[in-house]
Amino acid sequence: MKKIIELKNISKSFDGDVVLDNISLDIYDNEFLTLLGPSGCGKTTTLRIISGFVQPDEGEVVFMGEDITDIPPHKRNVNTVFQRYALFPHLNVFENIAFPLREKKVPKAEIEEKVKEMLKLVMLTGFEKRNVTSLSGGQQQRVAIARALINHPKVLLLDEPLSALDLKLRKDMQQELKKIQKSTGITFVFVTHDQEEALSMSDTIVVMSEGKIQQIGTPVDIYNEPENAFVADFIGESNIIDGIMLEDGKARFSGHTFDCLDSGFEKREPVDIVIRPEDVDIVPVEKGMLEGVVTSVTFMGVHYEIIVDVKGFKWMIQTTDFVDVDEHIGIYLEPDAIHVMKKSKYSGMFGDYSSFSDEMDELSNAGGDEE
Numbered sequence: 001m002k003k004i005i006e007l008k009n010i011s012k013s014f015d016g017d018v019v020l021d022n023i024s025l026d027i028y029d030n031e032f033l034t035l036l037g038p039s040g041c042g043k044t045t046t047l048r049i050i051s052g053f054v055q056p057d058e059g060e061v062v063f064m065g066e067d068i069t070d071i072p073p074h075k076r077n078v079n080t081v082f083q084r085y086a087l088f089p090h091l092n093v094f095e096n097i098a099f100p101l102r103e104k105k106v107p108k109a110e111i112e113e114k115v116k117e118m119l120k121l122v123m124l125t126g127f128e129k130r131n132v133t134s135l136s137g138g139q140q141q142r143v144a145i146a147r148a149l150i151n152h153p154k155v156l157l158l159d160e161p162l163s164a165l166d167l168k169l170r171k172d173m174q175q176e177l178k179k180i181q182k183s184t185g186i187t188f189v190f191v192t193h194d195q196e197e198a199l200s201m202s203d204t205i206v207v208m209s210e211g212k213i214q215q216i217g218t219p220v221d222i223y224n225e226p227e228n229a230f231v232a233d234f235i236g237e238s239n240i241i242d243g244i245m246l247e248d249g250k251a252r253f254s255g256h257t258f259d260c261l262d263s264g265f266e267k268r269e270p271v272d273i274v275i276r277p278e279d280v281d282i283v284p285v286e287k288g289m290l291e292g293v294v295t296s297v298t299f300m301g302v303h304y305e306i307i308v309d310v311k312g313f314k315w316m317i318q319t320t321d322f323v324d325v326d327e328h329i330g331i332y333l334e335p336d337a338i339h340v341m342k343k344s345k346y347s348g349m350f351g352d353y354s355s356f357s358d359e360m361d362e363l364s365n366a367g368g369d370e371e
Contacts, residue, residue, distance in 0.1 A: 002029040003064075004154055004187050005050060010059035012045055019045045020056070021211040027155070027189060028204075032181050034190045036198040037208035038234070043191045046208075047157050050189060051080050064154070079148040080157040087132045087143055093119075094128040097146045104151075118146035121180060138169045145177075149184060156181075158190045162197065174201050195235050199223065207231050209346075228341055232274045233350035239280075239315045240351025243273040243340070251340055254310055256289050258333060262340035272341045274351075277305070277318040279337035288330020294323050307353050314353040 005027040012020040020042045027033055035043035048054040049061060052073035061069045068076055087096050095102075097118050101111045119125045122142035127135070132143060141161055148156055158177070162170045178201050181188045192198055198205050199219040207214045207222060207230075215227045226232035229240050243253035248263035253273045265271060285291050292308035292315065306317045308329065315331070323329055 001031070003027070004029050004031075005189075006060075006062040007046070007049070008060040008062065010046070010049060010056045010061070012042075012049065012054065012056050018211050020049075022059075023211070023213050024059075025206060025213065025216070027187060029187060030185045031203050032178065032188045032190065032201060033204045033206065034192060034198040034202040035206050035208060036192060036195065036234075037214075038193055041208040042211040043193075043208050044159055047080075047159055047189060047191050050155070051078055051157050052076050053080075077153050078155045078157060079151065079153040080159065081141075081144050081148050081161050083160045083163060087140060087147075089131075089133050091132065092128065093124065093130050093132060093135070093143055096132055096143050097150055099147060100151050114150055115146075118150050121149070121183065122146045123176070136169075137165050138173055141165070141173065142176075145180065149180070149186065152184075153186065155187045155189060158188060160191055160193070162192070162194075170197070177201060199235070207234060209234075225339065226274060226341065228344035229272050229274075229346040229348075229350050230344070232272075232339075232341065233346075237277050237316055237318070238351055239275045239277065239353075241273045241275070241313060242348070243271050245269045245271045245340055249335075251338060254290050254313065258289065258338055259335045260338040260340060261335050262338075265340065265342075270343055272343060272347050272351075274339040274341060275315075275333065275337055277316040278303075279333070280315065280317045280319075281332040281334070282306075282317060282319055282321055282323060283330040283332045285328050285330045288332055290331040290333075292329055292331060294325050294327045294329060297323065297325055316353045 003026050007023060007025040010020055010023050035046055037043050045054060049056050052071060060067055063076065094115055097115045098111050101114060119128065122145055124139065124142050132140060162173055165173060174197060190201065202219055204216065205219055205222050206216050209230050215222060215231045222231065223235055226235060232238040232240055241253045243251050245265035246252055246257065247267055249260060251258050251260045251273060290310050292310035294306055295309050296307045298305040303318045303320050304322060306319060306323060308315045308317055
């Protein structure tokens with residue numbers, strides 16, 4: 001695959017605070033790439049450096065082999081769809097979409113043809129004469145996307161464009177954006193803090209925290225093979241437990257030695273063990289590898305979310321089988337349910353579901369309504 005954009009050793013600070021810390025990233029032709037992370041992780045600054053609205057303190061932005069670090073935004077073959085769609089309220093749908101072509105003095109017949117093509121692409125045929133202020137949030141967003149795509153940029157940057165939409169509309173638009181990206185072949189770089197959004201839409205996910213890239217991979221890789229405790233916790237729910245890698249294929253944690261599929265660690269190396277809640281099997285106590293007491297049960301519609309105290313560590317289990325609070329249960333883990341990670345600065349910060357327990361609820365309620 002052909003590289004479209006290379007970010008090389010990019011750093012950026014605002015008022016002495018490091019927002020991006022020496023990041024490098026390759027973005028490829030016809031790729032749907034998502035920058036994912038919590039607020040303040042540097043994802044929007046990365047997007048704005050690609051667009052040219054922010055200059056890096058250090059590093060280079062290379063676009064199709066050419067250094068564009070100092071080239072202004074309007075001279076880059078890149079368009080941006082912002083969180084607030086920035087439509088022109090005094091123009092109708094047709095004129096909003098046509099605006100970039102009118103600025104370029106494109107002939108009238110060509111403008112009509114291209115706007116028609118864009119309206120069809122975003123499923124707004126027949127809306128040409130509507131005032132944009134009369135449109136729903138989802139329709140306004142489609143207009144913004146059509147306007148950004150009408151010049152056929154090589155790259156479309158999308159800064160949390162779905163965050164203002166309600167849940168059902170967001171899910172519809174996720175599918176639409178993916179469809180539009182595939183049909184146009186344009187590279188999309190999408191910013192979000194929503195893990196589900198990233199998993200459902202992306203070819204590649206770039207997980208960011210504290211101005212650094214924590215992991216780059218496909219949605220399946222990121223979910224099944226997280227590289228550290230931050231990624232494991234941020235992408236879905238995870239039980240993250242202190243362990244020891246005794247040898248290849250043997251991990252010890254929670255007082256038991258388990259067979260696993262991981263290798264390449266030092267003998268007796270301290271590690272983080274990740275177990276996804278849906279990979280835990282509940283069995284009778286006598287058949288379990290571990291034993292625990294159920295401290296809470298929440299019905300989630302499709303499954304139950306169960307918190308289990310195992311030797312003082314609170315596990316989360318997702319299961320369709322009902323068990324009751326205070327019940328003693330056995331836990332059984334298949335070797336492929338156990339994922340071993342190297343220790344990192346995030347070790348010990350995530351993965352214990354004590355905050356789901358009754359004691360923590362009582363403490364937080366006792367604290368009143370203070371922010």
